[in-house]
Amino acid sequence: MNRIWVFDWRVMKGGWGLLPLLLLLPVTGWASGLEQQLPRWSFELKGGNFFPKEEAWEPYYGDDKTGRFGMALAWKVIRQIELGLDSAYIKDKGKGLAPQQGQITGDVTLELYPLQVFVVARGVFRENQWLVPYVGGGLTRIYYEQDIRGQEKRRGSATGSHLRAGIQLLLDNIDRSTAWGFYENFGVNNSYLFVEAEHSSVEVKSIELGGTSYQIGLLFEF
Amino acid sequence: MRFFLRAGRSVFFVLAIALSIAASAQAAERNVPGDYQSIQLAIDAAQPGDTVVVGVGTYREPIVMRSGIILKGEETARTLLTGNGEKPVIRVDGATGVRISNFTFVDLSSGIQVTGNAEVNVAANVFDCGGGDGIRIFDNAIADISNNTFYDCGTAFWRAHDGVKVRSNLFYDNVTAISPAGLNANIRYNGFLSNGEDGPTGVQALLEEPMRFISVAKRDFHLRYSSNVIDKGDENDTDVIDGTRADMGAYGGPYADPTPFPVSGLSVQSEGSDSVTLSWEGNAAYLIAGYRLYYGNDAKLQGSEAAEGPSPIDVGDVTQYRLTGLATAAPVMLDAPRPTGLAPSHQSLEIGWLPVVGASGYKVHYGMEKVTEKAIDVGNRTSYRITGLENGVLYRVAVSAYSQATYHFGVTAYDKTAERHESAIPGESRVEARIGEVVDGPLSGELSAFPEALQPYPDLPDEGCFVATAAYGYYDASQVQLLREYRDRYLMKTASGKWFVQWYYTHAPAAARWLESHPEFKPLVRAALFPVITAAGLVLERGHFYLVSVMMLCGILVTMAALIFRGSGRFVPGEE
Numbered sequence: 139m140n141r142i143w144v145f146d147w148r149v150m151k152g153g154w155g156l157l158p159l160l161l162l163l164p165v166t167g168w169a170s171g172l173e174q175q176l177p178r179w180s181f182e183l184k185g186g187n188f189f190p191k192e193e194a195w196e197p198y199y200g201d202d203k204t205g206r207f208g209m210a211l212a213w214k215v216i217r218q219i220e221l222g223l224d225s226a227y228i229k230d231k232g233k234g235l236a237p238q239q240g241q242i243t244g245d246v247t248l249e250l251y252p253l254q255v256f257v258v259a260r261g262v263f264r265e266n267q268w269l270v271p272y273v274g275g276g277l278t279r280i281y282y283e284q285d286i287r288g289q290e291k292r293r294g295s296a297t298g299s300h301l302r303a304g305i306q307l308l309l310d311n312i313d314r315s316t317a318w319g320f321y322e323n324f325g326v327n328n329s330y331l332f333v334e335a336e337h338s339s340v341e342v343k344s345i346e347l348g349g350t351s352y353q354i355g356l357l358f359e360f
Numbered sequence: 361m362r363f364f365l366r367a368g369r370s371v372f373f374v375l376a377i378a379l380s381i382a383a384s385a386q387a388a389e390r391n392v393p394g395d396y397q398s399i400q401l402a403i404d405a406a407q408p409g410d411t412v413v414v415g416v417g418t419y420r421e422p423i424v425m426r427s428g429i430i431l432k433g434e435e436t437a438r439t440l441l442t443g444n445g446e447k448p449v450i451r452v453d454g455a456t457g458v459r460i461s462n463f464t465f466v467d468l469s470s471g472i473q474v475t476g477n478a479e480v481n482v483a484a485n486v487f488d489c490g491g492g493d494g495i496r497i498f499d500n501a502i503a504d505i506s507n508n509t510f511y512d513c514g515t516a517f518w519r520a521h522d523g524v525k526v527r528s529n530l531f532y533d534n535v536t537a538i539s540p541a542g543l544n545a546n547i548r549y550n551g552f553l554s555n556g557e558d559g560p561t562g563v564q565a566l567l568e569e570p571m572r573f574i575s576v577a578k579r580d581f582h583l584r585y586s587s588n589v590i591d592k593g594d595e596n597d598t599d600v601i602d603g604t605r606a607d608m609g610a611y612g613g614p615y616a617d618p619t620p621f622p623v624s625g626l627s628v629q630s631e632g633s634d635s636v637t638l639s640w641e642g643n644a645a646y647l648i649a650g651y652r653l654y655y656g657n658d659a660k661l662q663g664s665e666a667a668e669g670p671s672p673i674d675v676g677d678v679t680q681y682r683l684t685g686l687a688t689a690a691p692v693m694l695d696a697p698r699p700t701g702l703a704p705s706h707q708s709l710e711i712g713w714l715p716v717v718g719a720s721g722y723k724v725h726y727g728m729e730k731v732t733e734k735a736i737d738v739g740n741r742t743s744y745r746i747t748g749l750e751n752g753v754l755y756r757v758a759v760s761a762y763s764q765a766t767y768h769f770g771v772t773a774y775d776k777t778a779e780r781h782e783s784a785i786p787g788e789s790r791v792e793a794r795i796g797e798v799v800d801g802p803l804s805g806e807l808s809a810f811p812e813a814l815q816p817y818p819d820l821p822d823e824g825c826f827v828a829t830a831a832y833g834y835y836d837a838s839q840v841q842l843l844r845e846y847r848d849r850y851l852m853k854t855a856s857g858k859w860f861v862q863w864y865y866t867h868a869p870a871a872a873r874w875l876e877s878h879p880e881f882k883p884l885v886r887a888a889l890f891p892v893i894t895a896a897g898l899v900l901e902r903g904h905f906y907l908v909s910v911m912m913l914c915g916i917l918v919t920m921a922a923l924i925f926r927g928s929g930r931f932v933p934g935e936e
Contacts, residue, residue, distance in 0.1 A: 198817040234814030236704045241809075243703035243710075246816045251862065281862055284816050288747075289706045291848060292816070293861075294823035345818045 177359035184355025199232035245287040298340030306330035433462035436617040448473035468492035489513035507613035528593030530609040582645035618781040649776035692718040694801030702807040719761035846896035
């Protein structure tokens with residue numbers, strides 16, 4: 139007599155805490171029969187918000203955050219450890235201070251170009267793992283340009299450090315055939331959607347140019 | 361039996377006629393963008409026999425024609441269909457009974473592509489291709505391509521077989537006019553000028569005869585009086601505009617758009633308290649007979665007070681006209697504006713105010729002792745930045761409104777036909793002027809502030825031009841300033857320039873520090889920087905072209921000197 143298997147939701151009671159761990163497990167069945175070379179590089183495109191560490195940002199720029207866009211290229215020393223270069227662009231438009239009259243007025247545009255050298259460790263335990271946590275850090279050099287309308291432009295640079303952490307969701311598991319086509323046509327082994335938090339500290343003459351960024355992006359391993 | 365067959369045929373014939381009359385009675389006009397958001401939506405909604413009329417404007421969308429639809433531009437010169445990447449702007453794939461007329465196709469990869477067993481008539485269009493292809497007819501498609509003007513196309517017209525008729529078109533300045541070579545049938549009465557290759561020209565062609573368009577740059581392909589292609593189109597066709605034998609090109613033949621090109625270059629000069637003189641560029645199209653002048657106190661241009669008569673005035677074939685007796689508006693009692701703030705910045709102050717009802721403009725007053733020392737007419741706006749002030753000096757600032765009669769003017773061109781076809785009045789055919797007595801309102805309350813240099817947030821240091829500063833000793837050296845100006849005006853406006861500046865800012869501080877610790881090398885660096893500074897100065901003064909010219913001249917001189925030197929080196933020993 140055939141036995142009809144029925145899922146009993148009660149088995150999940152109290153087990154929700156295990157779900158993230160379950161997601162870390164590989165999807166072994168889907169990958170059977172497909173062979174890929176391990177990726178050597180990763181490339182990411184990302185964007186999000188940058189929250190400057192300087193506290194008085196909002197009165198001058200109307201908000202305590204601004205947009206940040208960037209890309210990074212990293213070489214995999216081993217499957218889990220990468221050395222990379224990250225470049226980004228941050229821009230905000232606001233006002234300046236008329237110091238003797240205490241008025242916030244005029245037009246000031248601030249552009250930041252952070253350039254980072256980083257090491258990152260990715261928690262890849264199996265290929266086809268749904269979720270991959272990662273942490274990293276490294277050096278940050280920020281090039282800045284400040285355009286005060288009617289006055290001079292100020293340019294310079296400063297060096298500091300940063301820490302980053304995030305989690306990646308493997309998109310290949312959602313559509314294996316597309317992912318395989320992506321590998322065959324473009325050599326991309328894995329595609330991830332990721333969210334990342336980054337904290338940087340870069341001081342120039344006691345002014346803090348660093349801050350915290352929250353970004354979302356796409357990561358391609360090839 | 362035969363009786364019943366005849367009766368049946370008669371009934372069928374009568375029914376067919378009745379159905380066709382009903383269908384023609386239902387033929388509708390569908391307007392874009394009035395009735396539909398896109399041309400394709402209108403075509404998809406249309407029934408066979410309907411006309412889709414596309415209003416003046418620029419449209420960028422891929423269009424697929426359906427059988428029995430007429431697609432027509434409102435005005436040939438001002439209804440623009442633009443290129444759509446690699447795709448053709450219009451595709452006719454197997455559709456029959458299609459007509460496409462009165463458009464200007466611009467910046468094309470491909471204009472119209474006809475495939476399958478389509479039947480299409482393409483008439484009275486301008487193809488200003490921008491290097492792309494105009495019309496391509498594939499497969500067994502049947503087409504009548506008449507009275508189009510092709511300009512600046514890669515291949516203006518291509519056909520797969522010689523059953524396609526090509527009549528009364530003008531081909532000017534294309535790489536290839538008609539392709540492929542060898543298919544010469546059904547090509548009649550076309551004009552060819554300045555094409556890289558004409559291809560098959562058929563019969564009754566005009567080769568290298570002056571076409572004399574009004575202005576290729578303005579996309580006005582109407583013909584001048586002196587054009588040799590007037591009344592030289594297909595002798596079986598008549599110009600719908602003037603009833604004579606068809607001209608060649610987009611503004612001839614039975615489907616030509618009769619609307620003249622809009623008047624441009626309109627300007628107005630106020631004279632005295634109630635007069636103005638208007639000037640405009642003449643429209644040299646051969647059918648133009650004169651101009652009409654419109655005026656009024658608002659954009660409707662329906663004035664009636666001028667001594668020369670109510671709007672519009674037929675001013676004849678002139679390009680300047682004086683209008684007198686314009687009544688100025690009765691003085692309006694104006695309130696004082698309410699200032700919203702006075703913002704200081706470096707050598708300037710910016711004042712803002714709330715608008716005043718009835719004001720036609722505002723004056724900003726300012727001074728150090730009295731607010732009325734200087735006044736600037738700032739026009740109809742609600743904020744103004746006073747520049748050229750001295751930092752640290754207290755200025756008093758106020759604003760007042762004024763009222764003055766404002767007149768709007770427009771000029772149209774009309775042709776010499778009985779219908780007097782008239783051009784539209786778009787923005788370039790309009791102008792406005794304030795004339796007559798100025799009635800000033802009271803001054804607003806005074807605000808005072810002093811200009812001062814702004815401190816940005818965060819207050820970051822400027823590291824300047826590192827190597828030059830180190831070499832010349834101080835940041836404000838004229839050579840350093842010159843390099844900085846070159847950086848801001850040229851380098852920072854290109855991606856490669858920005859990359860170079862970034863690269864420089866990465867490496868230069870270390871080089872500058874080394875130079876500071878080895879001052880004996882400063883003269884050497886200054887000497888090395890000399891040509892760079894000279895080149896930057898030349899570019900800032902005269903532009904890049906001048907620099908390249910000087911460099912080429914220097915190159916030629918050096919080469920000549922080298923040749924002479926080598927020449928003397930070779931021959932002198934021989935002579936001895």
